Amino acid sequence: GNSVTQMEGPVTLSEEAFLTINCTYTATGYPSLFWYVQYPGEGLQLLLKATKADDKGSNKGFEATYRKETTSFHLEKGSVQVSDSAVYFCALIIQGAQKLVFGQGTRLTINP
Amino acid sequence: DTGVSQDPRHKITKRGQNVTFRCDPISEHNRLYWYRQTLGQGPEFLTYFQNEAQLEKSRLLSDRFSAERPKGSFSTLEIQRTEQGDSAMYLCASSPSFLWDRQETQYFGPGTRLLVL
Numbered sequence: 001g002n003s004v005t006q007m008e009g010p011v012t013l014s015e016e017a018f019l020t021i022n023c024t025y026t027a028t029g030y031p032s033l034f035w036y037v038q039y040p041g042e043g044l045q046l047l048l049k050a051t052k053a054d055d056k057g058s059n060k061g062f063e064a065t066y067r068k069e070t071t072s073f074h075l076e077k078g079s080v081q082v083s084d085s086a087v088y089f090c091a092l093i094i095q096g097a098q099k100l101v102f103g104q105g106t107r108l109t110i111n112p
Numbered sequence: 113d114t115g116v117s118q119d120p121r122h123k124i125t126k127r128g129q130n131v132t133f134r135c136d137p138i139s140e141h142n143r144l145y146w147y148r149q150t151l152g153q154g155p156e157f158l159t160y161f162q163n164e165a166q167l168e169k170s171r172l173l174s175d176r177f178s179a180e181r182p183k184g185s186f187s188t189l190e191i192q193r194t195e196q197g198d199s200a201m202y203l204c205a206s207s208p209s210f211l212w213d214r215q216e217t218q219y220f221g222p223g224t225r226l227l228v229l
Contacts, residue, residue: 004154034217036220042222043116043203043220043221043223044155044203044205045220045223046217046218046219049217064226089154089155091154096169098143098145098147098160098167099157099160099168099170100145100147100155100157100205100218101157102154102155103154103155104152104154105152105153105154
């Protein structure tokens with residue numbers, strides 16, 4: 001089946017640290033990949049996406065590269081801020097399907 | 113441009129009662145989705161509509177759950193005879209017409225948090 005596995009949380013970092021949140025996937029077809037973010041008390045917001053192998057999605061200083069050979073889509077940011085504290089979800093959608101398949105989420109806390 | 117809205121934002125009910133949630137998608141989005149998110153987990157797909165037609169339902173959507181989108185605009189999700197296990201965040205999302213070669217994104221509302229006592 002289709003599934004997404006994320007790095008276990010919670011993750012706690014100091015401001016300006018480098019961030020990596022690992023995400024790997026299993027897919028029966030050709031997926032598009034997404035990172036969504038959920039700030040406290042708010043709904044899911046799309047952070048970035050990539051629709052084919054070797055594509056790099058980027059937004060707000062975050063980046064993720066679609067790696068088909070390792071079935072991965074790791075999220076990175078060079079220098080995190082307190083305002084990046086949130087829960088991050090990796091997700092996929094298969095060509096021809098309509099449903100997003102999410103990972104379990106990774107809670108990130110950034111300390112000043 | 114307003115985003116996806118959901119009402120109510122919070123609902124507390126007693127076991128056995130019926131509840132109904134409403135979702136208003138982004139205007140002109142013809143696809144609408146419902147997901148359920150339990151504490152500490154990622155959202156799980158429940159069902160989706162293209163215009164007024166309900167085209168897919170998850171096995172998670174038991175007989176006590178029913179969703180409608182009568183005029184292809186807003187949607188309602190009703191849970192009958194609620195159980196404590198129904199306590200969760202119910203998320204609605206919408207997207208424009210799906211074209212694989214230009215993968216479109218699902219835009220989520222703030223969710224309705226349900227607590228069944």
